[in-house]
Amino acid sequence: MAQSLDRLRESPSQTAGPYVHIGLTPNFCGIGGVYPSDLGAAMVNDKTKGERIKLHIRVLDGTGTPLKDALIEIWQADAEGLYNSPAELRGAADPNFSGWGRCPTDMETGLCAFETVKPGRVPFRDGSLMAPHITLWIVARGINIGLHTRLYFSDEEEANAGDPILARIEHRVRVPTLIAARQGDTYVFDVHLQGEKETVFFDS
Amino acid sequence: MPESGSNRVPETGAFFQRDRTWHPPALTPGYKSSVLRSPRKALLSFDNTLSEISGPVFGHAMLGELDNDLIHNFARPGESAVGERIIVNGRVIDERGVGVPGVLLEFWQANAGGRYRHKKDGYLAPLDPNFGGCGRTLSGEDGGYAFRTVKPGPYPWPNGPNDWRPAHIHFSVFGHGFAQRLITQMYFEGDPLIWKCPIVRGIADKAAIEALTAVLDTQATIPMDALAYKFDIVLRGRRSSLFENRLEGN
Numbered sequence: 001m002a003q004s005l006d007r008l009r010e011s012p013s014q015t016a017g018p019y020v021h022i023g024l025t026p027n028f029c030g031i032g033g034v035y036p037s038d039l040g041a042a043m044v045n046d047k048t049k050g051e052r053i054k055l056h057i058r059v060l061d062g063t064g065t066p067l068k069d070a071l072i073e074i075w076q077a078d079a080e081g082l083y084n085s086p087a088e089l090r091g092a093a094d095p096n097f098s099g100w101g102r103c104p105t106d107m108e109t110g111l112c113a114f115e116t117v118k119p120g121r122v123p124f125r126d127g128s129l130m131a132p133h134i135t136l137w138i139v140a141r142g143i144n145i146g147l148h149t150r151l152y153f154s155d156e157e158e159a160n161a162g163d164p165i166l167a168r169i170e171h172r173v174r175v176p177t178l179i180a181a182r183q184g185d186t187y188v189f190d191v192h193l194q195g196e197k198e199t200v201f202f203d204s
Numbered sequence: 205m206p207e208s209g210s211n212r213v214p215e216t217g218a219f220f221q222r223d224r225t226w227h228p229p230a231l232t233p234g235y236k237s238s239v240l241r242s243p244r245k246a247l248l249s250f251d252n253t254l255s256e257i258s259g260p261v262f263g264h265a266m267l268g269e270l271d272n273d274l275i276h277n278f279a280r281p282g283e284s285a286v287g288e289r290i291i292v293n294g295r296v297i298d299e300r301g302v303g304v305p306g307v308l309l310e311f312w313q314a315n316a317g318g319r320y321r322h323k324k325d326g327y328l329a330p331l332d333p334n335f336g337g338c339g340r341t342l343s344g345e346d347g348g349y350a351f352r353t354v355k356p357g358p359y360p361w362p363n364g365p366n367d368w369r370p371a372h373i374h375f376s377v378f379g380h381g382f383a384q385r386l387i388t389q390m391y392f393e394g395d396p397l398i399w400k401c402p403i404v405r406g407i408a409d410k411a412a413i414e415a416l417t418a419v420l421d422t423q424a425t426i427p428m429d430a431l432a433y434k435f436d437i438v439l440r441g442r443r444s445s446l447f448e449n450r451l452e453g454n
Contacts, residue, residue: 010226010299026336034271035340061240088258124253142242144403145230146385165250195244
């Protein structure tokens with residue numbers, strides 16, 4: 001027998017289940033007094049630099065029905081394209097911008113509403129710039145492992161056309177599933193888990 | 205650069221690829237709600253960019269004194285939650301065996317009778333007025349963490365006509381990069397319901413199920429107070445830095 005590689009295996013994922021709110025947004029589901037506020041509820045404050053935008057995101061199942069028990073986390077660069085993370089080596093991100101947000105889908109409408117800023121461009125591995133984008137991570141009952149995708153912006157056509165990740169999508173008809181539509185200061189984005197309009201999900 | 209919760213120099217390499225034969229697949233028909241909530245098309249693969257390598261950090265300032273004590277963090281003054289008092293402890297490590305310091309862990313669970321404090325839970329077992337069911341903590345410099353709670357009860361759920369979840373605690377873990385983000389469930393050694401559960405059985409490999417099963421840890425018990433279970437969490441490991449002299453990392 002050859003030697004073993006002596007590496008561990010990642011802990012396997014399990015669904016977040018229907019009561020994910022208890023742990024991740026307890027105030028949202030009526031468990032008050034434990035945490036002062038739900039983590040990730042506010043990404044910006046009065047001093048945050050950049051263009052204020054809203055994201056209206058829904059997650060739809062294979063019949064087109066919105067999920068009312070999902071939870072979305074987003075992760076993005078600040079307006080200058082810098083991440084508020086120790087792994088960001090190019091400079092200091094806006095201290096008034098967390099870059100990370102968390103929102104459960106509304107129990108009646110299925111809507112997630114984020115208030116954030118439009119991200120600047122971040123370099124790809126070869127140093128070229130990716131189009132402005134926001135990373136999404138979606139968990140819910142019935143989702144065994146968190147789904148990873150990106151939200152790009154409809155008013156960034158030129159940048160989107162040169163984006164190296166969008167360029168990897170062989171079936172060009174699927175590219176629009178990653179592009180949120182601008183309506184005033186709001187970007188509207190529907191994530192389709194399954195079916196004809198199925199969103200492109202990533203393994204990265 | 206934000207406070208990282210650790211003195212270690214941040215790593216910036218890409219993460220090892222995920223073994224998606226080890227994780228449960230998206231579609232596990234025995235777990236019925238996965239049928240309409242699983243993508244049917246293949247995932248788009250690419251090596252991590254900075255968007256996946258970076259991730260948020262959380263400082264100690266956000267934590268309250270009782271955040272890691274579910275026996276008391278919802279209880280009325282002088283009272284405590286009902287149930288089998290336990291300590292859950294372990295380490296957050298990566299696939300290289302290295303401790304992952306300064307990361308946020310969040311937990312949630314049902315009470316000792318299997319009832320969740322959530323308006324969508326209609327199970328007839330009663331709520332415990334002294335139990336909320338949520339907690340959180342940050343891993344220490346060696347990746348160690350611990351919290352105190354009561355052992356959750358099993359509960360029935362509308363999947364098959366007579367399906368019961370094993371006793372479990374939900375875990376949400378951040379790593380140092382958003383690509384390490386993980387939600388999972390911890391089960392308890394010796395529970396016969398583990399092997400009947402359609403959610404557990406979405407995992408194909410018995411060894412992977414065992415990796416989610418906490419073991420009774422008598423050394424960590426507090427005599428005359430609480431039993432203990434040990435549960436280690438393994439996050440994706442990572443290659444050496446993207447930004448050093450090799451553009452592609454190794």
